[in-house]
Amino acid sequence: MSRLTDANVALAREMIARYPRPKSALIPLLHLAQEQEGWVSDDAMAHLAELVGVTAAEVRGTCTFYEMFKLHPVGTYMVNVCTNISCQLLGGEELLHHAEEALGIRPGGTTEDGLFTLEDVECIAACTEAPCMQVNYRYGLRLSTDDFDQIIADLRAGRHPQGLVTANPGEPIPSHGTLGLTRQQTGESKMAGVLPPEQVNEAPVWLNANATEDAS
């Protein structure tokens, strides 16, 4: 139940400045709130509304459309098992059933220690590597039930799970809410410049300035 920290407000302002209209930053900002807290609280939504200049109801309207945003606390690790067609053909549903038994929860549920939330998800774009899952959006591919158990055991023990693919070898699996471990850092000095659409009435200079003389 918190607003964004000062550091995150600074980051949010930087992100908002990259868009011609502030509301466009809303989904990345909701991710930022979720990164800070692990889920998206009412206070966070109200704060984002102030930052982008819309009502809190509008922020909620956007937020509730998207499955990745959680409106209540979830586990440190979101375990998303794919059961869509390519995975189903090669044991995705069996993997999900195994996950239910191993974790003792049903899809949507969270383990009592608060470590794992299980979800039954749609295609995650790794169909040739079926059956597969994501843990906090890092892939586990061509998984046997033993592979699954190993990944869970590693995470429980605080070890790096070899069974999950990360951008760099050995990179930590962040807790739920953090997606990529790096961000775009384009500062204003490097940018061509962002203007609201109503302030741009001419063709860009490289096209041929003359061609737009009679515009307007």
Add this chain to the structure above:
Amino acid sequence: MSTGEYVPHAPGYVDSPGTKMVTSRFGYEDSYTLERSLATGGYEGLKAALAQAPDACHGITRDATVLGRGGAGFPAGIKWGFCPAEVWPRYLVVNGDESEPGTYKDRLLMERDPHQLIEGCLIACYAIGLSQCFLYVRGEMAIAQQRLADALNEAYEAGYIGKNILGTDFSVDIILHWGAGAYIVGEETALIESLEGNRGMPRLKPPFFPAAVGLYGQPTIVNNVETLANLPWLMVNGADAYKEHGSETSPGTRMFAVSGHVKRPGVYEVEQGITTYEDLIYGDDYCQGIRDGHELKMFIPGGGSAPWLFPEHVSLPLEARPVGAAGTMLGSGAIVIMDDSTDAVKACLRVVRFFARESCGKCAPCREGTSWEEKILQRILDGNGRPEDIDLLLDVADNISPGPYPVASDESQGLEAVPFPPRQTTICPLGPSSVAPITSAIRRFRHEFDAKISGVPVEVGS
């Protein structure tokens, strides 16, 4: 003879023989760095473009007939021409929302070669005067987001993006944007709504093309990741060289993800048109056949939205027009192979359930109809089907997508193909897509439905 190998750092990708226009760097473990990109011809396409007038670059793209790789197969050069002449600014939105069941290629392109995609974006912006580019990456793709963020930081630092790119008067910003889990956001007008910070619901048409009215009401080009990734090769080698690959109406290569019951599932970049489904499914260089002891029963030829094909269709070339005439589509390049162990009702239900879960709810036929279809199929599968359920299913389907439905020919019953695309009572094609698996399965495997409804078991595969 080379039969290609899996490339461990690009899970699923097989370095099959043949010209590689978009996957040429996948063999390098560090293919995503600026250093590797530059050492292997990276940004040469941008330089070739900047050495010519913007119009000329648009002309090359038009001449080469670069067909959209996102699903609809619309030629990029022609789409670019739909921007109204004197309306500024214009935007580029890159569709990296890849979530069509069976589809796996854009994520590889973003994770393995982000600089190639950035270069493609720059070329498109230069060619038609797009003043800002938004790279919309699917929310669940954390590693692709990370690689693109790193690549954008490197490219800005090195002067490939931003103000006065490579010392010219070309200036553009590329902004990494990411979603939060919603298949429908892949539909281009929903993508734009989402990028405006709204619920990701498709817009009513007309206007039909965001190129006329898109982001903030401005002309906006929406292109798929793979489409844009073709541009660097094209600018370096020219339209004639591009057209030497593939077939006349579908030039160049395409990435296909072949999943399901094959010996070597994988992602393959092959020349369009001259390669067939048979080559991909059975070829030594590709999937090497159906798994041992089984035979092909049916396959999804272009993503979950595509009507199914059957063993007699494998000789079709991987080319938009003949596949469309056969009653289905090449779609997103997702081929799902199902062998004789597959329960047609169960497979059908799984695909329909996807559409029911992903319906955005904006229009009634899809919102109500897709979950109704799911419910009927579920009770048939569970053995609680009613005698009238097949007719009911087809009636619900008819309310979402009035028949005749696109379907493949069924030679055994003397039935002709009904060509793609479907008709729709809905705002977008998601609802009608749910009809594809239903009509495909019922037309061909009605006996499996009947058996489940009557309670008399049937041997799956007969």
